Amino acid sequence: EIVMTQSPATLSVSPGESATLSCRASQSLITNLAWYQQKLGQAPRLLIYGASTRATGIPARFSGSGSGTEYTLTISSLQSDDFAIYYCQQYNAWPFTFGPGTKVDIK
């Protein structure tokens, strides 16, 4: 099983600033990685797949990068709607696994 780790666990950011979230895999994923956003009481929402392709309707301020074992989600100019928990998920090998999440909260 591929183990996913995320850092930091919590990121405090002021509205309008940028946030950089990291995700690491225990083995190479090529670029088979997705990012999700989850708000309190809601189901996760797909943001990014293929490490860098935005899902339908996702604003351009969300961008993903990386390959191999290291990945980054960048949120530029954070808006109030962006404060949430972000998860990465690998789909390079069964079973699919998720990271523990990074909580982005208001500074």
Added chain:
Amino acid sequence: QVQIQDSGPRLVKPSETLSHTCTVSGASIRDYYWNWIRQSPGKGLEWIGFINNRGSTNYNPSLKSRVAISIDTSNNHLSLTLTSVTAADTAVYYCVGGRYPYFFDFWGQGTLVTVSS
């Protein structure tokens, strides 16, 4: 727009079977791939298993001996059964679909299932 409605009991006794169904509307279930995912405070998000429109499945090895997923393409239904449940199976269970088998475009609202006597 694809909509997913979860249904099933919210309280299950230890050692019994959890049975959950989701109904898909706004699209044919045949047009997408389907997964079940659960989320608990202790284990975070956990992928349970996958099914395609031909009924081929793939399960998480950690649950494989206890889980079964089925699809009813005539009625746009998906089903999940998990046998011999324990408190560790307490979680929010999500029915999840996608254009590809591997990541998850749309999610049901989720149902909190508590395992307790």
